[in-house]
Amino acid sequence: MKGELKKRVNALAKYDLLVIDELGYLPMTRQARYNLFQLINSLYEYRSIILTTSKDFTSWGEFFHDDNVAVPIIDRVIHHSHIFMLGGESYRLKQKVTS
Known part of the structure; x- marks a missing residue:
């Protein structure tokens, strides 16, 4: 569908x-x-994006199956960004164990 x-x-x-x-x-x-690249590229420097992932940037090539795709997406995502690296146990797992 063009x-x-x-x-x-x-x-x-x-x-x-x-x-x-x-x-x-x-x-x-x-x-x-x-499609994701086109979306991020279109919003880049125009709109705000909150992106969550359990993957660090060094492993994005794995789920994109290609560093040539991952690098331009990461480049646009991190430019002008605030990165919050959160760690620790899954709160869902923690709730399950204490229930």
Whole structure:
């Protein structure tokens, strides 16, 4: 469907903030990686993105299956960003153990 990606990206670009949760949790198809790059590239320096992941930047090439895809996405994500590295136990697991 020609133009569908552009319409979806434009619709998401209307929001001041986009939240992408658990990036890298599930495998991504080649098309999904392309779509994510197009989305991040379109929002870059224009809108805010909150991105959560349990993966550090050095392993992004693994879930993108290609460092050539990961590097330009990381470049845009970290430019002008505030990075919060959180660690510790999963709060879900901790609640389960104490219940």
